[in-house]
Amino acid sequence: MKFTWFNLMPWPYLPDDFRESSRSVWVDIPSTLFDPARANAVYHAYMDLLEYADELGFDGIGVNEHHQNGYGIMPSPNLIAAGLARRTSNAAICVIGNSIALYNPPIRVAEEFAMLDCISGGRLVAGFPVGTPMDTNFCYGQIPALTRDKYAEAHDLIMRAWASDEPFAFDGKYNQLRYVNCWPKPIQQPHPPIYIPGGGSVETWDFCLDHDYNYSYLSFAGYLHAKQLMDGYWDQVATRGKDESPYRAAFAQIICVADTDAEAERLYSEHVLYFFNRCLHVYPGFSDPPGYRTINTIKAGAFDQFRASMQKVFANLTWRQLVEDGHIIAGSPATVIDRMKDLITSLRVGHVFALFHCGNMADWKTRHSTKLFAEQVMPHLRAMWPDWDGDDRWWIRPLADRVRPEQTISEARRDPQLPRDVAAD
């Protein structure tokens, strides 16, 4: 099993009455809620957490791209990844990912990902999401019915740019380039591992299988709710005659570890509820613009997690419901081990994107939970897939003698003057 410590980077200062005072956490969130001076400490605290996860031995540290979003202050994950590449040298740097239909031209992604792979010594995991309707259509103005077509063209351009040793002309529908000549190129050949984060579009499964990419199901509804969709994915893997390596798939899960189950509720409940009640308060009209989902996906009933009915669920959840329904996995190390085993086997995943920081969780609590997981949970989950031991087809291949820049600056920001707890305890 491989574990990636993932940080969504939520804004931790949404007001108590956010649901009532604002229509949506995403797209038209009041920008006056953002305080740039406070963001100085927030960004550094969040990046410190990612670096801490590297120190504790997580296999990867993960970032992603969202726009105009109260639960993700990371419109450019590549900027964060560049910082991480300079201050870590072991963990994979998982950028899950760049919404390639939004870059004009998308060759920019080929270049920046190549830079990240070079700086990190071959530790980049490259994610290519189609993108949510909120980011892609409403914030960045892409036409819903053409989004997938533009995405597919961007993918083809990037992969060809990485593979080609000669300049070539690209006559695309959305991109016309006379001289495609990717410079720099990634260390990992023929390309870094590619992960396709999906919400619930059935077309994405075939796209992953066509190219042998990892399928990453990113849902905040938790693993019990993901079972039906992941079963559909594995059915498709079988239909296509592909091997059933669990490393073909990843799943994102909110995890909270404490010394006891009761202590987990006492420590983390407030912050997890902040996430579900405020951070997932998305105006349903932004979740499904006509034309974004294909007819096959509508027929499959794979509705978006931000649709109106889920909004009602998210708004009224209690800690007990969150735990019992598997939205979160929380409790003592023993409890978390049990439920993680259930997640890993029932979804058949070899990769978990573990979300320890949640909502407005204080820095020390996030570290506490992370450390308990690394030391008392993770070792018990490592050997869940003995039949697939060593299957690294979807993992990084870093340089053995890579530069380890963080050794020279490891204490660079240990100044006690700096506020480490950016949110309420």
Added chain:
Amino acid sequence: MSRTISITTARGITCDVVVFGSAAASPVVAFHGLGGHLGGEPTLVALGDRHEVFAPVWPGFGASGGEDELEDMLDFALHGADIVVALGLERPHLYGHSFGGMVAAEMAALSPASYGAVGLVAPMGLWLDDHPIPDVYSMLPYDFPVHLFHDPATASVLTGGVDFEDRAAVTEFLIDNSRRLGTAGKVLFPIPNRRLAKRLYRVTNPVAVVWGASDRLMPPVYAERWGELLPQAAVTMVDEAGHMAPYEQPAAVAAALVSTFG
């Protein structure tokens, strides 16, 4: 009262055309709005008293496909022109409502000599920064009536009586809605402006612009702007009508069109 024929354009798109009125009268080609053909098309029925009205079903709006062939505004305008050719009509009048008005205006701008008069009811295609058009693509179903109708109580014409408790019926409705608005989104999203304003000088045809006085999607200030860009246009405001004026006040809308079509 109407009959339906099937045509195939030179591009190879097959679509239904609903025909109203008598073959003896001068022809009108009528392009529907974002909802497609709804509720018996009372304005087209009324126009049929004086004209033979050909109302094509746009790709993505009916049973047949073809919407993947249409990617941008030029494709859309040429598809409209292809329909006129496929119907074998000489200089028909053009009529368009809302999204269909945008298509009709683009067709006229491309080839004004190919058409007679142009009747536009609350056409899309212009954008005024001071009067932003509400975002149709982020509206929830219950948002539509108040934006589209003078009297929101008449909005059931939009859904054709779908039982929203019936999951299969809802899925069917979602598929239809996704195809309709998804297709139109290629020329309407995110801002329904594909620079038609800079081409309208080419439209030298007689023009009728008809607007619901209570249009809350595109307020009547847009009718003024059409009047400025098309100085020859007869601009008619229709009382007790919103964006869906052809369904709310069909007699008044048809009368305004006929006065220009002759």
